Amino acid sequence: DAGITQSPRYKITETGRQVTLMCHQTWSHSYMFWYRQDLGHGLRLIYYSAAADITDKGEVSDGYVVSRSKTENFPLTLESATRSQTSVYFCASSDPGQGAGELFFGEGSRLTVL
């Protein structure tokens, strides 16, 4: 099915472990984003990417790493998970040619760090 898919949907891990959240989109959108959603903070941008091999930090990028070797994939890695990274993570994509700023979101990945 066309769209944007995230995996895993739910993940429990321990402090210090490396975790990778996957994001895949089938629209060939050039822009992709990772947000985290926390109570009282809304959605905060972690990283974004304008195209393959082009990434940039958002407002809460510490402790996270991204890569984008292919247009359709944008994995987010927590190099050494901490409890403060317990959150719901949303991947999103957009196509600037079809309405700047309209994001299409995945279903979210709920991460718990023990």
Next chain:
Amino acid sequence: AQSVSQHNHHVILSEAASLELGCNYSYGGTVNLFWYVQYPGQHLQLLLKYFSGDPLVKGIKGFEAEFIKSKFSFNLRKPSVQWSDTAEYFCAVNAWSNTGKLIFGQGTTLQVKP
């Protein structure tokens, strides 16, 4: 730094009541404005958006929003809410044209009592 503020964090209404959710942003230049909705357990979906033109925009499910440039506001309204409108609502601003890099407000949880 650009920011978005939603004044109401938790709103409780009875069915058929009118709704208005406040949203203010801080940015002096051209902006694109959005309202997203997140139903329980689901991902964010676009309700409506403003890019230019008529400052009163209509979205899905009977929602509308008015852009008042002088007040840096983009309030969401609905004349008569339904139980199915129970959700979290996010205002977002794109101050960087064609990047899709949205700044979100903290969100407003709307609870509609049947």
